[in-house]
Amino acid sequence: MRKLLAAALCLAATAAVSGCGATVEPSSADADSSGVTLTNCGRKVTYKVPQRVVTNDVGITELMFALGLEDRMAGFAMPDDKGDLTDVPWKDDYDKVKWLSKDQLTKENVLDAKGDFVFAGWNYGFRDDNGFTPDALKKLGIPSYILTESCRNGRTKTSRGIMPPLDALYTDLTNLGKLFGAEKRAATLIAGFKKQIAEVQAKAPTGADRPKVFLYDSGQDQPFTSGRYGAPEEVISKAGGTNVMHDLDDSWTTVGWESVVDRDPDVIVICDYGDVTAEQKKKFLLSYPPLKNVSAIKHKRIFVLDYVDLVESPRNPSAIARLGTYLRTAAEEQ
Structure with a gap:
């Protein structure tokens, strides 16, 4: 059953794209000294195209894998209580990318991995109480991207969410696709996801x-x-x-x-x-x-x-x- 599910996930996640874990063409922005400007949690941020991304947690890591960006990753942090990873569509990517920590991501993890970019979220790695925040990384010269589902919304100090959850997923796929030159793959993923969801809604x-x-x-x-x-x-x-x-x-x-x-x-x-x-x-x-x-x-x-x-x-x-x-x-x- 798990193998059938893994095959279905791979098909849905890579419709019209050549294989799970496929690499993408280098971004044309790699050579653009002006960088790539994205809107993240309501703020416009300009990034140089990263070469050594560090991610936190399973969903965030698999967003990178789904876009075929495993070659741009220096590692990930993830507790080992997030399910069986042996039959997932991205098993080869998990085997290829270094598992940096089975705890929350830290500045030491990022520095040890020579990371040049952190993709995490509030309560998905970023926390005020332990000092691992986008601002703390910025002081080290390391840019970060915040998972859109986790964007703080200003209603309280900790409440999160600024848009419908699937819009958050599509926003991050689109942004990451633009940043890494994987725009066609991101668009294909989103179109496949929308089609799959529409078929469920119809029933x-x-x-x-x-x-x-x-x-x-x-x-x-x-x-x-x-x-x-x-x-x-x-x-x-x-x-x-x-x-x-x-x-x-x-x-x-x-x-x-x-x-x-x-x-x-x-x-x-x-x-x-x-x-x-x-x-x-x-x-x-x-x-x-x-x-x-x-x-x-x-x-x-x-x-x-x-x-x-x-x-x-x-x-x-x-x-x-x-x-x-x-x-x-x-x-x-x-």
């Missing part, structure tokens, strides 16, 4: 038949979940459901269990990663007394997606397709 439940869905990441005292600016928002909505936390103007955040009970989801999606397994999370949800009358719990409608399916990544469209199949069945059972 999706409508109106009152759309199941209400709660995304459960982690937490027992309080659940960690996703609002309207996190990837789960559109993974759920494009698949044919309604995110019960749509009204939260944030990407990932903590809520109270009472809000979950009040919104009575028909389906719960578990984010699979970390020390607590998906099966352990499911067991907790099914046995947690305050949830006993929630529709999803009464009918045991719980679906599992991997972490990388639920953060901005080239795996989002495949996740939409798989969840879409499940939600159609759930809607028929309601």
